[in-house]
Amino acid sequence: TQLLEQSPQFLSIQEGENLTVYCNSSSVFSSLQWYRQEPGEGPVLLVTVVTGGEVKKLKRLTFQFGDARKDSSLHITAAQPGDTGLYLCAEETSGSRLTFGEGTQLTVNP
Amino acid sequence: EPEVTQTPSHQVTQMGQEVILRCVPISNHLYFYWYRQILGQKVEFLVSFYNNEISEKSEIFDDQFSVERPDGSNFTLKIRSTKLEDSAMYFCASRKKTYNSPLHFGNGTRLTVT
Numbered sequence: 001t002q003l004l005e006q007s008p009q010f011l012s013i014q015e016g017e018n019l020t021v022y023c024n025s026s027s028v029f030s031s032l033q034w035y036r037q038e039p040g041e042g043p044v045l046l047v048t049v050v051t052g053g054e055v056k057k058l059k060r061l062t063f064q065f066g067d068a069r070k071d072s073s074l075h076i077t078a079a080q081p082g083d084t085g086l087y088l089c090a091e092e093t094s095g096s097r098l099t100f101g102e103g104t105q106l107t108v109n110p
Numbered sequence: 111e112p113e114v115t116q117t118p119s120h121q122v123t124q125m126g127q128e129v130i131l132r133c134v135p136i137s138n139h140l141y142f143y144w145y146r147q148i149l150g151q152k153v154e155f156l157v158s159f160y161n162n163e164i165s166e167k168s169e170i171f172d173d174q175f176s177v178e179r180p181d182g183s184n185f186t187l188k189i190r191s192t193k194l195e196d197s198a199m200y201f202c203a204s205r206k207k208t209y210n211s212p213l214h215f216g217n218g219t220r221l222t223v224t
Contacts, residue, residue, distance in 0.1 A: 031210055042114075042201045042215030043153065050210065088153065092209060096143075096158035096166035103152065 004089055004101035012107040016078055021104040023089030024071045030092065032072045034063055037086040037103070046074075079108045112136045114216035116202050122222045123192055131187045131219045133202030142185045143203040143213070144177065146170070153201070159185065160208075192223045 005024045013019055023032065031050040035043035047056050049065035049072060056063045060083075062075040076083055086105050090098040115134045123129050135142050144156040158165040159177055176188045185204075189196055199218040205211045 033213075037153075041217045042203070044215070045212050048210055048212075090153075094166060096141075096208070097155040097168070098145075098153075098213065099155070100153040 006101040035088040116216035135204030139204035146198040
């Protein structure tokens with residue numbers, strides 16, 4: 001089973017700052033999904049990246065998939081308190097199961 | 111927007127008791143899943159279900175666990191004899207198609223085994 005490593009584990013920043021969180025693996029990803037999870041709720045899918053070098057934007061969020069498909073990053077511009085949450089990357093290792101990383105807990109302070 | 115609903119939101123049970131966690135997936139979805147998240151740990155796959163049978167299960171999903179789709183709308187997870195280490199958030203999820211199709215999670219049932 002592929003191990004997904006996310007960094008940093010915790011990140012606390014001020015409103016308006018930019019940040020980047022990372023998801024890495026020693027093996028090649030077939031594809032990668034990013035989720036956000038808020039307390040007391042289930043994960044919510046943000047984006048799926050499939051092609052090496054792919055960049056996807058979702059408002060202030062930019063997702064990048066490494067050329068070799070072994071790493072991915074999520075960059076947030078001008079973070080807002082509403083961005084606070086647990087950011088999870090996950091790989092679909094078969095037609096059925098997602099393998100999740102442990103997540104980056106982001107806190108954006110007003 | 112349609113969503114996956116789970117009941118109850120919280121369940122407290124004594125060790126050794128049976129619990130049934132209930133889920134109503136999105137109505138036109140065909141693939142159903144249970145995941146769990148022990149406090150402070152990662153989200154872990156338990157089981158997937160399609161066409162009224164288990165497609166895949168993890169090593170966590172032992173003989174104490176079972177799933178059922180008793181009618182056209184509900185999808186249940188039963189734990190026959192709960193253990194302390196079964197305490198976790200249990201998430202149901204569903205999607206329309208397989209592989210790379212968006213997976214929709216419910217808000218979970220927090221199970222506490224005392």
